[in-house]
Amino acid sequence: MTTSAPLASTRAWIETFVVAHDICPFAGREVARDTIRYVEAPAGDWEAVLLRLIQECQRLDDEPGIETTLLVLTSGVEDFDDYLDLLAIAEALMVEQGYEGVYQLASFHPDYCFEDAEPEDPANFTNRSPWPMLHLLREASVEQAVAHHADAEAIPERNIAEMRRVGHAQLSRRLADLQAQNADEA
DSSP states (O other): OOOOHHHHHHHHHIIIIIITTTSSTTHHHHHHHTOEEEEEEOOSSHHHHHHHHHHHHHHHHHOTTOOEEEEEEOSSOOSHHHHHHHHHHHHHHHHHTTOTTTEEEEEEOTTOOOTTOOTTOGGGGGGOOSSOEEEEEEHHHHHHHHHTSTTGGGHHHHHHHHHHHHOHHHHHHHHHHHHHHHHHHO
């Protein structure tokens, strides 16, 4: 099976960044179990990508062996503000389609910047990825994982401290390396 460069770099990001830095303490288990679905979709046509998002929700409904889905957006939302607009519509659509409380939508983008944060703040790298993406998580699984974690409320603060420890320059290089891998493999 041939994997596209966007999906290959996203997998590498999950394994070498998210899991390696324990950004999500629950991701390693899903990588080991191979229960993460990676799907590529161009976002130039927002209606089509939103339809794909709902189709992925339906797939999760039908396939309990898939724990989470990463919808990797390969074009159309390179600008972070455009991505945020798409994200807001996606969240509203999920509510409209009855998925509120069933699936949670997490967001990642190469230029992710938290509200009121400086773009150079390393903390932004907790949500920076090689490609823009919409991440569907099963709400019940998130609740169960959080209930069994010793200190789930401390995860965001620990992640911020870790990103600041690593530093903006090194994090930028790592992300650029993953993005360059995309160009080399495309």
